[in-house]
Amino acid sequence: MTIEETVENPLRVGMRSQRTPEPNTLVIFGASGDLTQRKLVPALYDLSLEGSLPGGFSVVGMARRPKTHSEFRSEMKGAVVQHSRTKPLQPSAWDAFAANIYYCQAEFNDPGGYVQLANMLQKIESETGCHNRLYYLATPPRYYSEIAKQLGEAGLTASDDGWTRIIVEKPFGRDLASAAELNRTLLSVFSEDQIYRIDHYLGKDTVQNILVFRFANGIFEPIWDRRYIDHVQITMAESIGIEGRGGYYERAGVIRDIIQNHALQLLSLAAMEPPATFEPDAVRDEKVKVLRAVRPIPPEDAQESTVRGQYGPGVISGQQVAGYREEDKVAAGSATETYLALRLFIDNWRWAGVPFYIRSGKRLPKRVTEIAIMFRQPPLALFPTTDGSRIEPNVLSITIQPDEGISLKFGSKVPGTGAALSIRPVEMDFRYGTSFGVAAPDAYERLLLDSMLGDATLFTRRDEVEAAWAFVNPITEGWTNPEPPSFPNYEAGTWGPDEADEFIQRDGRKWRRL
Numbered sequence: 359m360t361i362e363e364t365v366e367n368p369l370r371v372g373m374r375s376q377r378t379p380e381p382n383t384l385v386i387f388g389a390s391g392d393l394t395q396r397k398l399v400p401a402l403y404d405l406s407l408e409g410s411l412p413g414g415f416s417v418v419g420m421a422r423r424p425k426t427h428s429e430f431r432s433e434m435k436g437a438v439v440q441h442s443r444t445k446p447l448q449p450s451a452w453d454a455f456a457a458n459i460y461y462c463q464a465e466f467n468d469p470g471g472y473v474q475l476a477n478m479l480q481k482i483e484s485e486t487g488c489h490n491r492l493y494y495l496a497t498p499p500r501y502y503s504e505i506a507k508q509l510g511e512a513g514l515t516a517s518d519d520g521w522t523r524i525i526v527e528k529p530f531g532r533d534l535a536s537a538a539e540l541n542r543t544l545l546s547v548f549s550e551d552q553i554y555r556i557d558h559y560l561g562k563d564t565v566q567n568i569l570v571f572r573f574a575n576g577i578f579e580p581i582w583d584r585r586y587i588d589h590v591q592i593t594m595a596e597s598i599g600i601e602g603r604g605g606y607y608e609r610a611g612v613i614r615d616i617i618q619n620h621a622l623q624l625l626s627l628a629a630m631e632p633p634a635t636f637e638p639d640a641v642r643d644e645k646v647k648v649l650r651a652v653r654p655i656p657p658e659d660a661q662e663s664t665v666r667g668q669y670g671p672g673v674i675s676g677q678q679v680a681g682y683r684e685e686d687k688v689a690a691g692s693a694t695e696t697y698l699a700l701r702l703f704i705d706n707w708r709w710a711g712v713p714f715y716i717r718s719g720k721r722l723p724k725r726v727t728e729i730a731i732m733f734r735q736p737p738l739a740l741f742p743t744t745d746g747s748r749i750e751p752n753v754l755s756i757t758i759q760p761d762e763g764i765s766l767k768f769g770s771k772v773p774g775t776g777a778a779l780s781i782r783p784v785e786m787d788f789r790y791g792t793s794f795g796v797a798a799p800d801a802y803e804r805l806l807l808d809s810m811l812g813d814a815t816l817f818t819r820r821d822e823v824e825a826a827w828a829f830v831n832p833i834t835e836g837w838t839n840p841e842p843p844s845f846p847n848y849e850a851g852t853w854g855p856d857e858a859d860e861f862i863q864r865d866g867r868k869w870r871r872l
C-alpha cells in the first residue's frame with residue numbers, strides 16, 4: 359500500500375446509501391404521552407415530508423384513554439403544528455400521512471388489548487401486504503416489562519414473513535439490578551438484535567460527527583491520547599428546570615437522568631478506539647470497552663469524587679425562577695441532586711492518567727453541551743509572557759449544542775513591533791450553520807429511520823447499558839448513608855455550587871468558561 363492509498367472498507371461501501379425502509383407499522387405504546395406528541399409523531403411527519411418513509415407505512419397509537427381514530431389524528435395534528443421541525447404544516451402532506459394513523463384503546467396489562475392490536479395489525483397488513491412491525495415503548499417505564507410480556511403471550515414478537523423490533527425509551531432501569539432485570543424480561547421474548555434501546559443523544563448529528571471527526575480525518579487521531587492530552591471536560595448544562603417532571607426527577611436526579619446515559623455515551627464516543635468497521639456491533643464493542651475500562655468510584659469514595667448540587671431560587675435571562683424544592687411534586691426537604699460534577703479515569707493504554715471531568719446541571723446560566731479536549735502545554739516555555747503566566751494550552755472544543763461546531767484554540771502573536779512579544783489565544787472555528795446552511799434533522803428522525811432500517815449502530819446494547827449502570831451504582835450507593843450536602847447550594851442562573859470549582863482546582867485545573 360502506498361501512503362496515498364486509503365483502505366476502502368468493503369462493509370462500509372454502499373451502507374446506508376439506500377435510506378428508505380421497507381413498509382412497516384409502528385405501534386406506539388403510550389400514545390397519549392408527552393414524548394409521542396412532542397417528538398415521535400412530529401419526527402415521523404417530518405420524515406414523511408422529505409420522502410423518507412415508505413409507502414405502506416402506518417402508525418398505531420395505543421393508550422388507555424378512549425378515543426376514536428379521528429380524535430387521535432386531530433390530536434396528533436395539533437402536536438405536529440406545534441412541534442414539527444418544518445413549519446408551517448402542509449395540509450395535503452398531513453392528510454396523506456394522517457390517513458394511516460390509527461388508535462387502539464387498551465390497558466397495557468389487559469390481554470384483550472393485544473388481541474385487538476393483533477386484529478388491527480392484520481387488517482393494516484392485509485392492505486399493504488407487508489408484515490414488518492416496530493413497537494415503541496413510550497409509556498412510563500413501569501409498564502415496559504408488562505408490555506413486553508403481553509406481546510410475547512399474544513404471539514406478537516415475531517411475524518412469519520417480516521421483521522419485528524422493539525424500541526425502548528429511557529430511563530432503562532433505575533440501577534444495575536433493575537436494568538439487568540428489564541434486559542432479562544425483554545430477552546425472554548425478543549432477541550438482542552430485535553431490541554433498540556434509545557439514547558436520543560446518539561441521534562444528534564453533532565454527536566455522530568464525533569466519530570467522523572476522529573476517524574475520517576488523519577490528523578487528530580495520532581494526538582488523541584495521554585501523550586498530548588492533559589484532560590477532557592464534558593459539560594452538559596441546561597438552563598431549563600425540571601419542567602413539571604418532579605415526580606420522575608425526584609427519583610432520578612441528574613446522575614440517572616443525564617450522566618448514566620447521555621454523558622457516558624459522549625464519553626465513550628470521545629474515548630473509544632477506532633472500530634474495525636462501521637458495523638453496529640463493531641462500533642458498540644469499542645464503546646463498551648471504554649465503559650468497562652472506566653475506573654470504578656467505590657461507595658466509600660463517592661462523596662469526595664463527586665460534587666452534588668441542587669438549585670435554589672434565582673434569575674435566568676432576567677426571569678425569576680423557583681428553586682428545585684419549590685417545584686411541583688418535589689419534597690420540601692428533597693435531597694435529589696440537580697447538578698453533578700465528577701472526575702473519572704479510563705484505565706487503558708490510551709488514557710491512563712488522563713482525568714475526564716464531567717459536569718451537568720439544571721438551571722445553569724445557559725444551555726450548552728460540549729466536549730473539550732484540553733491539550734498539554736508545549737514542553738518548553740520559549741516565549742515569556744508579560745505577567746509571567748503560562749501561555750494558554752490548546753483546546754479543541756466540540757460543541758454538541760446549541761451553537762453546533764468545532765473550534766481549535768491556539769496562541770498567536772499579537773501584531774506589533776513592541777519589544778515585548780505578546781501572545782493571545784485565537785480560534786479556528788467551524789460552525790455547522792455557516793458551513794452547511796441546512797438545519798440538522800431532529801435526533802428522533804434519525805433514530806426512528808435507523809430502527810426501521812434495522813441499523814442498531816446508534817442504539818445501546820445490553821452490555822453497554824449495564825456497564826454504564828455498573829459505574830453509576832456504587833456512586834449512588836455511596837451517597838445514601840452519609841448526610842447529603844446542605845441543599846440548595848447553588849442559585850438558579852449560576853454555574854453550580856462553589857465546591858465544584860474547588861473540586862477541579864484541587865487538581866490545578868479549572869472549568870471552562872462557556
Ligand code: BG6
Pocket residue numbers: 528596615
Ligand atoms: C432527557 C432528560 O433525556 O434529555 C431531560 O430526561 C433533559 O431532563 C434532556 O432536559 C436534554 O435533551 P436535549 O436534547 O434537550 O439536550
